[in-house]
Amino acid sequence: MxxxxxxxxxxxxxxxxxxxxxxxxNEIYAARCASCHADEPTRSGKDSGPTLEAMANMGRAQIRFALTRGKMQIHARDLSEQDLNHLIAFLAPSARDEWSAEAYLCANRAIxxxxxxxxxxxxxxxxxxxxxxxxxxxxxxxxxxxxxxxxxxxxxxxxxxxxxxxxxxxxxxxxxxxxxxxxxxxxxxxxxxxxHPAQVIRTSLTLARVDDRPALVFGGALKESTPMRLSLVDFGQAVFAVAADTGETLWAQDVALFRGTILTGGIVQHGARLLVPLSAMGVGFGGDPNFECCKSHGAVRALDANTGRILWTAHMTAEAKPTYKNQLGVQQWGPSGASVWTTPTIDAKRNLAYVGTGQNSSSPASAMSDAIVAIDIDSGAVRWVYQGTAGDAFNSACLFGGPNCPKENGPDLDFGASAVLARTSNGKDILLAGQKSGVVHALNPETGDVRWRTRVSPGSAxxxxxxxxxxxxxxxxxxxxxxxxxxxxxxxxxxxxxxxxxxxxxxxxxxxxxxxxxxxxxxxxxxxxxxxxxxxxxxxxxxxxxxxxxxxxxxxxxxxxxxxxxxxxxxxxxxxxxxxxxxxxxxxxxxxxxxxxxxxxxxxxxxxxxxxxxxxxxxxx
Ligand code: HEC
Known part of the structure; x- marks a missing residue:
C-alpha cells in the first residue's frame, strides 16, 4: 500500500x-477561540484545544454540536444563528458531501x-x-x-x-x-x-449480550432527531445498544445525572448488568466566570443490559451545596467533580467493580477524588476508597487565574487509567493503579491497603x-x-x-x-x-x-x-x-x-x- x-x-x-x-x-474566531485553538505561535500554550486543522477535519456537524450542545457551549453562548453558521463555515471550509458506504460494501456481508x-x-x-x-x-x-x-x-x-x-x-x-x-x-x-446511530460516540465499543443477542454497547450523544426526549441536559448523554449482526439500535438510555455529564470510559458487562462510568464537564465549564461552578460529579451507573433501565447509581461526591460567591458575585457550589473516566475493572470473586476518579472541580476537595473506589456490583454501595492525592480541586479557570479557580488550585492528578486486577507470582490478586502523578499504586483488593507504591515519574496534569x-x-x-x-x-x-x-x-x-x-x-x-x-x-x-x-x-x-x-x-x-x-x-x-x-x-x-x-x-x- x-x-x-x-x-x-x-x-x-x-x-x-x-x-x-x-x-x-473570522472576527468571532479571533475574539473568542483563537487564544486556545490557533496553531503556533499565537497559542498561549496553556489551555490548548484542537488546532484549526483538526477542527476542519471534524466537519461542520461535530463543530456545531460542540458549540451548541457540547463542551464549547460557554464560548458560543450568545451568538446569533447567522454568526454561528459563519464561524462554523470558517472552521470547516469544505462542507464535505454526505459520505455513503454504498460503494465500499463487501460482496459477502455475512457475519x-x-x-x-x-x-x-x-x-x-x-x-x-x-x-x-x-x-x-x-x-x-x-x-x-x-x-x-x-x-x-x-x-x-x-x-x-x-x-x-x-x-x-x-x-x-x-x-x-x-x-x-x-x-x-x-x-x-x-x-x-x-x-449512524448517534450524534457522537465517545467511548470504546463493548460487545455485550442484550436480550440474548450479541450487541455493541457504547456511550455518546443522542441525535436531535432521536424520537425520545433529549436529556434533562443539553448534552443528551446516552448509552446505546446496537445489534452486532444487523446494526439495528435495540435501545438507547439517557444516563445523564447533570448538565455536563459526559461519557468517556468503556462500559463493561457483568451478568445481566452493564456498568457505565460517568464523567463530568464542570472542569471545562468552570472557565466561564459567570458559571455557577460546580454542581456535577462523577458516578457509576448500573443498567439492566436487556432494557437499559437504570438499576443503581454510585455517586463519587455528596450532592453539591452553595459554598461561597466568586469575586463577580457568582454563587459557587461543592463538592463536585471526581469524574469517572476509567473502564470499570470487574472482580468476580469479591463481587466488586473498581474505578478511578479525577480531581474535584470546586472547593471543598473531598475524600473520593483522585481515588480508586471499590463498588459492590449488586447494590452500588462503596466498599472501600483509596485516595492517591488528597486536597486536589481544579477547573479550567485555574489555567488563567479565572474567578472560579478553587483555592486548592490543582494539581489535577486523576486516575484516568483503568485499574488492573493482576496476580502476584504466588497467585494472589493485586490491584495495580497508575495515576497522572507518575505513581503506580499496588493495592490489596479486599481492603484497598497499599502493598507497594513506585514513583515512576514526576507526573503532570x-x-x-x-x-x-x-x-x-x-x-x-x-x-x-x-x-x-x-x-x-x-x-x-x-x-x-x-x-x-x-x-x-x-x-x-x-x-x-x-x-x-x-x-x-x-x-x-x-x-x-x-x-x-x-x-x-x-x-x-x-x-x-x-x-x-x-x-x-x-x-x-x-x-x-x-x-x-x-x-x-x-x-x-x-x-x-x-x-x-x-x-x-x-x-x-x-x-x-x-x-x-x-x-x-x-x-x-x-x-x-x-x-x-x-x-x-x-x-x-
Ligand atoms: C479557554 C480556552 C478555549 C476557548 C476560548 C475555546 N476553546 Fe474550544 N477547546 C478548548 C479545549 C481545552 C478543548 C478540548 C477539551 C477537552 O477535550 O476536554 C476544546 C475543544 C473544542 C472542540 C472539540 C470539542 C469536542 O467535543 O470534540 C471544538 C470544536 C472547539 N473547541 C471549538 C471552539 C470554538 C469554535 C471556540 C470559539 C467560539 C472555542 N472552541 C473556544 C479550549 C478552548
Missing amino acids: KTLNRANGLLALLLCGLCTMAEGS DRRALDEPTISAWGLDARNTRYQPNSELRSDNVQDLELAWALGLPETAEVRSQVVVAGNTVFASSVGGHLFALDRTRGCIKWHR LGGVHWGMAVSGRTVIVPINDPVPGPGVTRKPGVYALDIDTGRTLWAYDAVPVCDSGFSRGAPWPDCPYTFSAAPSTSNDLAFVGSLSGVAYAFDVRTGKVVWQFDTAATFDSVNGIPATGGSIDAPGMVAAGDMLFVGSGYAMFGENPGNALLAFRLKR
Missing part, C-alpha cells in the same frame, strides 16, 4: 493554511453468529480484570517484523480516534467520534454494515500514567507521558516495566523525540508531541505502545528492546473513500488479535496531532 511521506504531509498542511487564509479571518459469541476482543480491558493482555494473538518478538499494512480506514467526521475496535471471527467493529458505526471485514476492511497500563506475566507495562516540564523537575517520558510483586523497575525505555514530522507542532508540547499517553496492550512476549508522535512500537516485554516500529503520522490510501490520516496515537492505542494488529491514529484534544486513521496490520504469509 502506498503511503504519502512527510514532505507531502507538510505540503498538504501548507496548502490547507493557504485555503484558510483565502477564506479570510458469523458463532464468532460473535466468542469474540477475540470484546472490550477496552481485553478481559474483565482490565489486564489488556491478549491471549489470542500470533504475534511474537520473532515474527512481528513480518507485519504489513493490510488496510486503512478513514473514520468519518472526526479528528481523533477514541474507540478501540471489537474483533469477532472475520468481523471488526469500529466507530468514529462523529457517531458512525461499522462492521468491517477483518482481512480486507470492506464494509459489512454501516450505521496529562500524566504520568494517562490512559492505561497492561500486564504480561509478572510484569506491568507503564507508559509515561510527562509532556509538560514543571519548574525544577526532570520529565521522564517513556515506557517502564515494573515487577508486579515488588514494584521494582525491570527496564526503562526513554521516549525519543520524533520531531521532523510535517504534522508535528504546537504548545503545550515543549518541542513536539512524542511522549506516551495511550493505553498499552500485551500479547505473548510483546508490549504494544503508541506514542504521541504517531510511532507505533512493539517492545520485547522481557528486555524492553524495540522489536518493531511503524510511523503512522502519514496519509494512507483508504478502503472507504475517506482520506485516512494518522497523527498522535493516544487513548485506546493498539491491540493485537490473531495474526493482526489494529492501531487507531490521530488525537487532537490538547493540541496533539489530529488524525482519523484505523490501520490494520497483518502477518505476511
